[in-house]
Amino acid sequence: MTMLAISPLTAAAFAPFGDVLQVQAAPSVMINRGNCARYSDLAGLDFSDGRAGISVFHAKPYRSPLLLDMMERHPQGSQAFIPMSDDPFLVIVAPDNDGKPGLPQVFETDGLQGVNYHRNVWHGVLTPIRGNGLFTVVDRIGSGSNLEEHWLDSAYQILF
Amino acid sequence: MTMLAISPLTAAAFAPFGDVLQVQAAPSVMINRGNCARYSDLAGLDFSDGRAGISVFHAKPYRSPLLLDMMERHPQGSQAFIPMSDDPFLVIVAPDNDGKPGLPQVFETDGLQGVNYHRNVWHGVLTPIRGNGLFTVVDRIGSGSNLEEHWLDSAYQILF
Numbered sequence: 001m002t003m004l005a006i007s008p009l010t011a012a013a014f015a016p017f018g019d020v021l022q023v024q025a026a027p028s029v030m031i032n033r034g035n036c037a038r039y040s041d042l043a044g045l046d047f048s049d050g051r052a053g054i055s056v057f058h059a060k061p062y063r064s065p066l067l068l069d070m071m072e073r074h075p076q077g078s079q080a081f082i083p084m085s086d087d088p089f090l091v092i093v094a095p096d097n098d099g100k101p102g103l104p105q106v107f108e109t110d111g112l113q114g115v116n117y118h119r120n121v122w123h124g125v126l127t128p129i130r131g132n133g134l135f136t137v138v139d140r141i142g143s144g145s146n147l148e149e150h151w152l153d154s155a156y157q158i159l160f
Numbered sequence: 161m162t163m164l165a166i167s168p169l170t171a172a173a174f175a176p177f178g179d180v181l182q183v184q185a186a187p188s189v190m191i192n193r194g195n196c197a198r199y200s201d202l203a204g205l206d207f208s209d210g211r212a213g214i215s216v217f218h219a220k221p222y223r224s225p226l227l228l229d230m231m232e233r234h235p236q237g238s239q240a241f242i243p244m245s246d247d248p249f250l251v252i253v254a255p256d257n258d259g260k261p262g263l264p265q266v267f268e269t270d271g272l273q274g275v276n277y278h279r280n281v282w283h284g285v286l287t288p289i290r291g292n293g294l295f296t297v298v299d300r301i302g303s304g305s306n307l308e309e310h311w312l313d314s315a316y317q318i319l320f
Contacts, residue, residue, distance in 0.1 A: 021296055023218050032285040036219035036293075041301050043214040052212035054203040054240055054276065054298060058183050059196035080214055082296040084272065086245045112244065114296055116214065125192040133196075136181055136242040136274055138214060138298055141201050 001157045004068065009091055009107035009115070017093040017105075017121045019043045021082060021114035043116035043138075048076045050142020057081075059126050059133040068092060069155040071101040071122045073148050077140030080116035083109070087131025090160065091115050092124030100150055106158055122150070129160055161317045164228065169251055169267035169275070177253040177265075177281045179203045181242060181274035203276035203298075208236045210302020217241075219286050219293040228252060229315040231261040231282045233308050237300030240276035243269070247291025250320065251275050252284030260310055266318055282310070289320055 007013060011020040019042055027037035045052065071094055083089060088109045094101035101122040108129075109115070116138075117123050126135060140146060167173065171180040179202055187197035205212065231254055243249060248269045254261035261282040268289075269275070276298075277283050286295060300306060 021214060021216055023216055023294070027218075028215075032219065035222075036217055036286055038297075039216040039218070041213040041215060045212055045214065052205055052298070053201040054181060054205065055188075055201055056181055056183055056199040057196055058187075058199070059192065062195075082242050083244060084242065084246065084274065086292060086294075112292065112294060114244065126196055132246060132272065134183070134246075134272060136296070137198075138212070 001155060004104055004106045004156045004158050006106045006108050006158065006160060009109045009113055014107065018118045019116040021116060022112060043080055044078060044118055046078045046119045047140040050077060050140040052138060053141035055137045057126055057135045057137050059128050061128045061130050061133050064160045066158040067155050068104060068124055068158060070149055070151050071124055073120050073122045074146045075120050075148060076142065076146040078116055078119045079139040080114060080137065081126060082114040082136045084134040084136060085131045086111040088129065090127040090129055092127065094122040096122060104156060161315060164264055164266045164316045164318050166266045166268050166318065166320060169269045169273055174267065178278045179276040181240065181276060182272060203240055204238060204278055206238045206279045207300040210237060210300040212298060213301035215297045217286055217295045217297050219288050221288045221290050221293050224320045226318040227315050228264060228284055228318060230309055230311050231284055233280050233282045234306045235280050235308060236302065236304065236306040238276055238279050239297065239299040240274060241286060242274040242296045244294040244296060245291045246271040248289065250287040250289055252287065254282040256282060264316060
């Protein structure tokens with residue numbers, strides 16, 4: 001089985017797929033009498049004919065080795081995952097290749113990062129690897145189908 | 161100086177002011193082959209003529225005793241705070257009393273909760289009390305003034 005290596009999550013490497021929600025080089029503004037740095041409007045949000053909603057996801061952490069046999073995308077909206085702990089999680093994405101996921105890329109967050117998948121970007125399911133598995137999600141609330149799943153011809157293995 | 165007591169944050173107690181973002185009694189749906197519970201659409205979002213944005217706030221934790229001498233509200237939009245750690249923080253709100261904040265109420269989260277202030281609800285500034293002070297914020301991105309500050313005639317003290 002083909003193994004996939006894990007890279008640290010950086011904004012530059014993740015740019016083709018979405019946004020990294022993290023502290024930036026300089027704040028947009030200092031607020032609250034200098035006690036708080038605000039880094040504004042970090043995500044490319046797109047909910048098509050729906051609207052933004054805030055949901056909570058509670059996932060069980062996965063154990064190594066992880067088998068990646070399916071990827072999914074949301075044709076109608078972006079989807080942001082914000083960890084409610086300082087535990088790293090895996091972020092798995094792939095470029096589109098004629099309507100199917102191409103070679104997946106695997107990133108690991110540093111514990112202080114969230115992600116926003118752009119609309120219609122192939123990604124793996126939410127993959128905490130330790131901690132409480134709690135995430136807040138900002139995605140599209142609306143009618144109609146917004147989930148496309150693709151089962152891979154050959155599964156990949158990820159060790160962590 | 162008048163002291164304010166701290167109560168545990170519950171959805172019922174917080175309902176007049178906004179939403180508690182937390183795991184609910186039953187999931188809206190189980191996803192990811194049973195590995196993840198999704199609790200959908202927990203927040204009353206309202207961005208008036210603006211749009212939803214995701215920002216990161218990085219605040220220094222406050223130390224006891226806390227002096228509450230100002231409260232603020234956002235006439236044009238709701239504002240959600242999602243802690244990116246499992247550390248409790250204080251949530252300070254007040255009913256409106258003829259255009260000014262009434263008696264403030266102070267809640268402490270259990271470390272697994274976020275909050276969404278409804279549009280135009282009086283609240284204190286973001287108040288982490290320990291941990292990394294990192295929060296993701298979902299609020300209105302748009303033009304025009306969206307901040308009203310009210311300096312209290314008499315400050316309150318909060319011990320934690």
